[in-house]
Amino acid sequence: MNPLKIYNSLSREKEIFAPINPPYAGMYVCGPTVSGETHLGHSRPYVTFDIVYRFLQYSGYKVRYVRNITDAGHFEEEDKDAVDKVAVKAKLEQLEPMELVQKYTNIYHDMMDKLNVIRPSIEPTATGHIVEQISMIEDIIAKGFAYVVNGSVYFDVTRYAKQHDYGRLSGRKIEEMIAGSRELEGQGEKRNPADFALWKNAPPEHLMRWKSPWGEGFPGWHIECSAMSSKYLGIPFDIHGGGMDLLFPHHESEIAQTKIATGLALANYWMHNNMITIKGQKMSKSLGNTITIAQMFSGGHPLLEQGYSPMTLRFFILQTHYRSTLDFSNEALLAAEKGLQRLMNALDALNKLSYKENAAQYKEEENNQVLQLMNSCTEYMNDDFNTAMAMASLFELSSKIFSWKNEQLAIASIKKETFELLVKTFNAFVTDIFGLKNEKENDDSKMNGLMELLISLRKEARSKKDFATSDKIRDDLFAAGIQLKDGKEGTSWEGV
């Protein structure tokens, strides 16, 4: 068995994962800014790191997973109009920033639950850690790497770059950045365009504000992650994750701040998931191709021909390696829907199979092949979480399972221990590691009773060759959204 290897964005290589304090592992993932509705783009990192979290646990690590909620600071800018518009209204009519934040946090949680993303060990909010952020900023000022201008505090990137390796993570050089930087509003306060805000002075109309040594204001975007990760994981910690678009400037800034505040490197392994694209382009509001996760499930978007279930989306994400872009199209989603169904059918079939001893039917080669396929699932996951390859092995095992079910292949061609291990491993991979669940299960006992009656009536009609009646039952049920499935062991049903 090979050790777990993780592609580290810092070194641009796969490295053997060696946590600082085994069997404990600390992981921090940049969470969403809750100023808008959870969209398709959000599904990628949270499913990706959900898999990392699950697989680390499966591998025996005790993981503390911290994933923040950004509910303070820069986000108000996007809703500036709304804030300004309501400023003169009565208190209750005003859009409370916390109300907005709560609304979108609720939606985010709801969508993550639907996607079967396990909630993190700690989910800290930026507004809940103002004290920690102020304290870290004071520390950075004291060390001479930040300066105060008109109630705002900026990190001195130029000074930092003279002594430290700035731009290593994102692979850029500070001189080029300064040369190529654009003139942006508010840059007048900065000594250098490359500097970034640690704390921002709040204009009078800004509703979200806190007292600080520099006046009333709100924290800069990057500082929260440094403050919260160091508080809950210690510095350095093992894994820091997030979307590739956060490499610069967000993660680069986190590294710089933390280095000055603590004297240490923030995290040992940096993991970045790639983007979700639609017809080859990243989703963005300006292109008008943003699809919310709710729309994805309901099909309520012009680009979608139909709704796709949460597990279809999850499966679709897992079929691609997390460092590749993932392009959305109806055909691809439809293919994922079918593929997921096949995998779930295999799981179901396996769990219903029982082993029948027959030493004469044993085939060494068959047994080894099954063992090898099972083993490869773990090996592929150990190779930088290659879910696509592990999934392929599960599909190969699925073919075996169906062959046993159809008795095209004797179950006794493999050893009893192999079969038992397969049941355990297959379930673990599909359910525990990939986090997939059967969405078509029906555990409504009243409904089941009713269906049993209809199925037995149809069976009776068929035995009397009264096909008019049996077909009416079948076709009318189908029209009502229920599909009957005739199999060797009788008839089953599922909602379509």
Add this chain to the structure above:
RNA sequence: GGUCAGAUGGCCGAGUGGCUAGGCAAAGCUCUGCAAAAGCUUCUACAGCGGUUCGAAUCCGCUUCUGACCUCCA
């Protein structure tokens, strides 16, 4: 403009210097009263042009095209 990724069969997508990933679609078959569902089988691709090599889709160079980041972003 700078930096960095990619270009794989009808579609989506892994991957490795020699050993046909996998999924979907399609065709044939099995099952069935007929269907549906399900399963089985078949379908040998790696942008173009050079080079390295016994051998390259895989390494190197060039060309073309696409995307991402450089500003809020997952």
